[in-house]
Amino acid sequence: MGTKLRTYEEINEKIKKGQVVVVTAEEVVDLVREKGVERVAREVDVVTTGTFGIMCSSGAFLNIGHTKPRMKIHEAYLNGVMAYAGLAAVDLYIGATQPAKDDPLNKVHPGEFRYGGGHVIQDLVAGKDVLLEAYAYGTDCYPRKKLVTWINIRDLNEAYLFNPRNAYQNYNVAVNLSDKTIYTYLGVLLPRMGNAGYSSAGQLSPLLNDPYYRVIGIGTKIFLGGGIGYVAWQGTQHNPAVERTERGIPKGGAGTIAVIGDLKGMSPHWLWGVSIRGYGCSLALGLGIPIPILDEETLYYCSVSDEEILAPVVDYSHAYPYGTGEILGYVSYAELRSGKITIGGKEVPTSPMSSYSKAREVALTLKKWIQEGKFTLTQPVAQLPGVESGVRFKNLVERPVEASVIIGR
Amino acid sequence: MMNNNGSKKVVLRFPQEVADRPIVCELALRFGLRFNILRASISPHREGIMVMELIGNRDKQEEGLEFLREKGVFVEPLSQDIRMVEERCYHCGTCVGLCPTGALSMERPSFLVRYDPAKCIACELCVLACPTHAMEALL
């Protein structure tokens, strides 16, 4: 299994010559069933993965350029959505889940969350003018205190997406055991297991095709929002040491990646502001990672199918919010994608939050880019923490605080 | 004498316990009403759903509907039309698992979501759940 088949340099050479053989993580499943791992590993140079879904923990850094007179922005709003300004003078970070300042939130439950940070990012990428309102306290070197102007992505010095946590390696399936409808980030969940929400591209999902992070690492070049991005770091809550199946697939949320990419090269076709009823705003995006077939083992992991990927079913009316850790059972992505699953003898219709058709489109687009010589592969500069790294996701242990030192609300 | 006749569209939901009993025909026998069944289906939750146009005396219509309510049927007016704004849909399918009638369905193997207005009973669950506001209720 361990014999080297090809190097990054050799693959890139083939890309330049237009001789590279690329298949998607979906296509490779049948190919391996037909021909076996050994043969396909010799024939295929690259397998492309893809996912498209709501990815919280996303946002964008913007540098708007200096004003005259200069201003050190202290508080900023983009189309009425607060952007974080505590960085420097004119650097802002717009987070995907920040709702508009005047949003009624969940005061009338379930709230609509019609416009938020994700929508601002979508409008910027679409080339629309965005209203900036900014305030400052004024300093000797930055005297200006107020700024109201239209901005446009083409005029910004920098605009780049920096998402601290994307592309979750597997995730929960959410059901509702209570007697009333609940509104979660995995969708509207009808009472008494009326439906089941889930969100993973399964066999197409990047980290499920490289379960031990053997090839995807820091510096890997990726498809991000229709443009080019890179894996910047392990994502927040990266949790490699979870229970895995025989072929190494985590049986629940595990690895994550932080990604970065130039917003100016992205497209609104791949970045969508979303409103999750009763929960909040966010950003849905397309992300795809090419996997170089360096050896047979890499190909073996890429050939995983939806039947072999299991997700835990969790009650989001109680077990999830109160963190009891109770799991109602496991279902495969093949069952989830069939439209219904069976839990405790009950047939439950499934409600996917991520788009399988668009995940497929990401993988096919990346495949085309590589075949046309527009996208070459990069070798990671450092690895993501693996199973043996000791990195573990921890919950917060709260410690008592004396009333006299409390400075918040 | 004033003509008090007219028609009214209603959505009837039959919980599993009442779904098998022939109570709808009582509307004709007991209350002299005519009716057209516009759509009927069994939801994934084993609940029967029927969209019906009631024709006849308005007072009798109310009595007939009250009779159904007493038998355990949920009666709601059919008030709105639902439309899908296709360019806003990214085909996640969260609405498909909620739709009680199959008006929204996932086409395979394309995994594109399709909307068939003829099966819609305007329950608005999709309007509530769609993250991109692709499903709209028209007043």
Ligand code: SF4
């Ligand atoms: S309103 Fe939406 S969820 Fe309800 S029946 Fe019509 S299409 Fe289905």
Ligand code: SF4
């Ligand atoms: S929930 Fe909205 S975006 Fe998702 S498939 Fe239904 S209509 Fe399309």
